[in-house]
Amino acid sequence: MAPVVDVARVEYQGNGLTPLQDYGKTDRHLWISRLNASRREKPAWARGRSTPLSRHRHRLMAQAILIGLLTGAVAVCFHLALDYGELLRNRILDFARRYPEWGPSIVLSLALIGVMLSATLVIRIAPEAAGSGIPHLKIVLQGRRPFRWLRVLIVKFVSTVVGVTGGLVLGRGGPSVHMGGAIGQGVANLWPGKHSEDRPILLAAGGGAGLSAAFNSPLAGLVFVLEELEWRFASLEFFTTAVACLAADMVCRAVLGQYPTFHLASAGSPPLTLLPAFVPVGILSALLGALFNRSLLTAQSLIGLRSWPRLAWWLILASMVTVVGWRFPTLLGSGQDFVDGMLEGSALPPEAVALFFLIRFILTIGSSSSGAAGGLFIPILVLGALLGWGVGETIRLFLPELNVDSRLFAVVGMAAYFTGVVHAPLTAIVLIIEMTGNYTLILPLFIACFSALLVADWAGSLPLYEALLENDWRKDRFKRVIDRIRS
Structure with missing residues (x-):
């Protein structure tokens, strides 16, 4: 067993204190008293901790x-x-x-x-x-x-x-x-x-x-x-x-206020026999998500060409907004109120869902390619809600005995389409749970989101933000090359 003075010396030095000299065992009481004094200077939870690390953490x-x-x-x-x-x-x-x-x-x-x-x-x-x-x-x-x-x-x-x-x-x-x-x-x-x-x-x-x-x-x-x-x-x-x-x-x-982003009326958990029906939601989300990514990258590349007047594109986009706003004003802007109406039980037949999906798809691509600032989170979720609602209505039309609630498919569609576009299934699942305040859809969310991720990977679709990052980086490198040639 090590002498007390040696133990004291080790612990004394471990606390960041350097002894002036070693007096040996005869002065062990001096060592112990000074060690106890150093202990009293720190709370119990802080003894032996690295002070610089603590300051960094704080x-x-x-x-x-x-x-x-x-x-x-x-x-x-x-x-x-x-x-x-x-x-x-x-x-x-x-x-x-x-x-x-x-x-x-x-x-x-x-x-x-x-x-x-x-x-x-x-x-x-x-x-x-x-x-x-x-x-x-x-x-x-x-x-x-x-x-x-x-x-x-x-x-x-x-x-x-x-x-x-x-x-x-x-x-x-x-x-x-x-x-x-x-x-x-x-x-x-x-x-x-x-x-x-x-x-x-x-x-x-x-x-x-x-x-x-x-x-x-x-x-x-x-x-x-x-x-x-x-x-x-x-x-x-x-x-x-x-x-x-x-x-x-x-x-x-x-x-x-402490309110969820989307107000989902009371809805119970879907029966386990209905879980396979959420796989098509994931598959369609992956395929249409890949189409969305490709369309957005193509539109940004075309509009970025110097031969294409940006003012002409702005006029075309404003004309589309005018036509849609005159006939369907709720489809403009973020679309959050439109989704709230769906989740509160507004009736939408499948043909109307297909039309609204096409309109929002085109306007989202056009708005994101205009050069303006603005996000894609809620526009992507709106497209996913329309897609999920359409799948739910189709199942209800052909299999009425299943008693399908299309609102549940709309919620799951939001997460699945976000996964198909962004390739971030965990973010999609947690985000939709927190945005709706509904934890009963955890199994359908996992099934649809990971189905979307697997199909998107199989189709070779790149995550949206990664593709946009690489596209911007390539344009910057091309611009630097052109500047060198001109200089």
């Missing part, structure tokens, strides 16, 4: 709380601004439809001003703010591009609100993630002291907090960072992101 927690609070505040303002923009657009549409002679010109002017102003803000001030911003966030995390956080934050906010007010089919999910990442970058830049190694952690935490604040879904924000942003996830990064997501969600719930 700093990250403080930064995460600040990021979450700021992201939640921005998300609340963003949510209210978008709601007001949609309300203003609907009032203008109601007024214009009273005058069939010159009313369409009002709707066309509103749509054209919305798309031109929204896209011009992005093109002139912050091109990296175009679209959802998630590909830009991923490329910044990879260290391949700088982040002008304040410029992106302002342009993203204003451009998305203006575009949605004009009738573009855009959502708040992607912009909230991008703005949350911008806030994380800003906190990292402005925090006293230089801690460049923490910048990616705070940026990813801000992105997760943005998704948490957008849909009152803190778990989905955490899973999204792990699954989609593909950031390293040690315990420190995990807890930093979790704290930011929780802080952002608390702010939004305190101001906007």
